[in-house]
Amino acid sequence: MAQLVECVPNFSEGRNHDVVEKIAREIMESRGVVFLGSEMDADHNRSVLSFAGTPEEVVQAAFRACRRASQLIDMNSHSGEHPRIGATDVIPLIPLSGIEMDECVKLSKELARKIAEELNIPTYLYEKSATRPERRSLSDLRKGEYEGLKETIHTEERKPDYGKAEMHPTAGATVVGARPLLVAYNVYLSTEDVAVAKRIAGRVRERDGGMPGVKALGFYIEKRRMAQVSMNLTDLSKTGPVAAFDRVTEEARREGVNVAGSEVVGLLPVGAISEAAVQRLKLIDFDRSQIMEGKLLDMLLSRMVE
Amino acid sequence: MAQLVECVPNFSEGRNHDVVEKIAREIMESRGVVFLGSEMDADHNRSVLSFAGTPEEVVQAAFRACRRASQLIDMNSHSGEHPRIGATDVIPLIPLSGIEMDECVKLSKELARKIAEELNIPTYLYEKSATRPERRSLSDLRKGEYEGLKETIHTEERKPDYGKAEMHPTAGATVVGARPLLVAYNVYLSTEDVAVAKRIAGRVRERDGGMPGVKALGFYIEKRRMAQVSMNLTDLSKTGPVAAFDRVTEEARREGVNVAGSEVVGLLPVGAISEAAVQRLKLIDFDRSQIMEGKLLDMLLSRMVE
Numbered sequence: 078m079a080q081l082v083e084c085v086p087n088f089s090e091g092r093n094h095d096v097v098e099k100i101a102r103e104i105m106e107s108r109g110v111v112f113l114g115s116e117m118d119a120d121h122n123r124s125v126l127s128f129a130g131t132p133e134e135v136v137q138a139a140f141r142a143c144r145r146a147s148q149l150i151d152m153n154s155h156s157g158e159h160p161r162i163g164a165t166d167v168i169p170l171i172p173l174s175g176i177e178m179d180e181c182v183k184l185s186k187e188l189a190r191k192i193a194e195e196l197n198i199p200t201y202l203y204e205k206s207a208t209r210p211e212r213r214s215l216s217d218l219r220k221g222e223y224e225g226l227k228e229t230i231h232t233e234e235r236k237p238d239y240g241k242a243e244m245h246p247t248a249g250a251t252v253v254g255a256r257p258l259l260v261a262y263n264v265y266l267s268t269e270d271v272a273v274a275k276r277i278a279g280r281v282r283e284r285d286g287g288m289p290g291v292k293a294l295g296f297y298i299e300k301r302r303m304a305q306v307s308m309n310l311t312d313l314s315k316t317g318p319v320a321a322f323d324r325v326t327e328e329a330r331r332e333g334v335n336v337a338g339s340e341v342v343g344l345l346p347v348g349a350i351s352e353a354a355v356q357r358l359k360l361i362d363f364d365r366s367q368i369m370e371g372k373l374l375d376m377l378l379s380r381m382v383e
Numbered sequence: 384m385a386q387l388v389e390c391v392p393n394f395s396e397g398r399n400h401d402v403v404e405k406i407a408r409e410i411m412e413s414r415g416v417v418f419l420g421s422e423m424d425a426d427h428n429r430s431v432l433s434f435a436g437t438p439e440e441v442v443q444a445a446f447r448a449c450r451r452a453s454q455l456i457d458m459n460s461h462s463g464e465h466p467r468i469g470a471t472d473v474i475p476l477i478p479l480s481g482i483e484m485d486e487c488v489k490l491s492k493e494l495a496r497k498i499a500e501e502l503n504i505p506t507y508l509y510e511k512s513a514t515r516p517e518r519r520s521l522s523d524l525r526k527g528e529y530e531g532l533k534e535t536i537h538t539e540e541r542k543p544d545y546g547k548a549e550m551h552p553t554a555g556a557t558v559v560g561a562r563p564l565l566v567a568y569n570v571y572l573s574t575e576d577v578a579v580a581k582r583i584a585g586r587v588r589e590r591d592g593g594m595p596g597v598k599a600l601g602f603y604i605e606k607r608r609m610a611q612v613s614m615n616l617t618d619l620s621k622t623g624p625v626a627a628f629d630r631v632t633e634e635a636r637r638e639g640v641n642v643a644g645s646e647v648v649g650l651l652p653v654g655a656i657s658e659a660a661v662q663r664l665k666l667i668d669f670d671r672s673q674i675m676e677g678k679l680l681d682m683l684l685s686r687m688v689e
Contacts, residue, residue, distance in 0.1 A: 081679070340667045347676045350660040357628075357660070367650055368652075369479055370480065370676055373417050
């Protein structure tokens with residue numbers, strides 16, 4: 078199956094539809110990627126576009142969108158509630174299927190270098206691509222925002238990963254990095270006692286010694302009159318829905334309750350689903366490329382870049 | 384999720400690459416469909432193209448390919464081992480996902496009428512689209528082949544479903560119809576005794592009162608040193624891999640053996656996989672449109688026909 082990467086760049090324009098439309102058009106007109114949607118927020122004066130496709134094509138489309146944003150957005154006249162340091166504020170790259178995090182880190186570095194070299198916009202690497210621990214978090218990189226960074230970019234602490242230690246006169250600076258796909262996955266318990274869900278959440282989440290990549294909280298869900306272990310699976314290669322389900326089931330048994338069901342909120346990659354099917358049907362030698370829709374998608378994407 | 388239909392038209396040309404290429408090009412250049420591949424057979428002097436896409440676009444592409452074949456292939460000078468009645472010999476339409484057989488039957492009738500009316504090629508409906516029981520099977524419709532049908536098409540028995548009771552002077556006649564997707568699905572038993580597999584096959588196949596849409600045989604598979612219940616699932620809406628697996632497991636238990644594993648040979652639609660995942664994870668409110676790859680495919684296909 079083809080390698081698939083998702084990209085959800087954030088731009089510092091959430092009021093002027095025409096500007097966002099022009100940036101989005103760069104992505105829509107890129108070959109080998111699928112434009113998934115856009116969200117504009119006027120208060121934040123910020124928009125988020127999302128698209129997915131094959132690795133090199135995603136990098137190309139992100140670059141084109143960033144270039145367009147640098148021509149259309151002037152940070153000197155930008156205001157909004159959301160912290161930001163540049164016209165293209167942040168470009169996260171997310172491995173969807175058939176591609177490892179390491180490869181996405183490489184792609185993010187390629188993109189960050191290209192933006193710095195060809196557009197003269199200094200770039201910072203964050204999350205899995207970060208070159209220093211203190212650059213992992215986006216909020217740390219955004220400290221002081223556009224206005225503050227302008228003054229401090231020359232310092233060793235704030236020096237960009239690529240490009241000169243000087244802000245682009247209108248587009249500021251941009252953060253680029255690879256981060257994992259996040260799947261929101263909830264397991265319902267056959268009890269109304271939220272304390273049970275909270276105890277189980279405490280035992281399954283990574284922070285407290287549970288499963289790798291799992292964040293978890295316990296809730297009471299009025300609609301279903303059930304306690305719920307609400308999880309974010311941040312690293313499907315380590316803990317997918319099957320492992321999370323089984324572990325919560327085991328912990329629930331210890332608490333003397335049953336698992337009533339589970340739910341996926343939003344999207345998940347077919348790999349997470351096929352893993353469950355492989356177990357349910359004891360499938361031998363099953364490959365995701367045997368799934369028709371995946372094969373059709375691959376063929377469409379590869380035809381697009383021929 | 385988008386409706387997906389597969390089409391595998393057969394053309395009476397398996398020697399001249401140029402002709403097959405020109406026909407295939409009509410499909411490749413059609414919007415909203417994905418060309419999946421082609422097979423040419425020189426002995427049969429016949430080729431099979433395959434493609435998939437959204438319903439109306441599949442009908443359009445099939446029509447265009449049929450029109451091109453009628454311009455390029457002359458049945459009067461055609462010879463080959465495989466029985467055939469026309470330049471475009473048969474056009475099967477197969478529901479892949481999000482679409483019922485009934486809708487595919489309607490599409491096949493629309494296509495058959497269009498071919499008859501616009502290309503003057505008489506058309507016959509077969510399989511699920513057949514208007515009479517004796518027209519269900521393709522071999523019955525091909526009786527006497529092109530040469531024989533030319534003489535008998537005027538009779539009540541051989542009268543086409545659409546068009547005049549007269550062969551197209553060069554393209555002959557064409558068979559069109561909807562038929563189910565076939566998934567090849569095998570279950571391995573923890574025994575080398577092929578007799579057990581044969582008994583189980585006898586109990587699960589539809590013909591002998593088993594599960595709807597299931598064809599089954601028992602084999603001994605040297606490679607794995609195991610007996611195997613080899614099934615064709617011809618109607619996934621009635622019997623999917625999960626039901627087949629569970630029934631074979633139940634029958635195996637009665638025979639005192641275990642199920643060692645199962646395998647899918649070739650492709651299957653994501654729906655068959657997600658059904659298994661829904662059970663494994665007790666998923667609530669899960670919709671196939673939550674699968675990323677399916678969503679991307681949908682978006683690509685819908686963009687293609689905008």
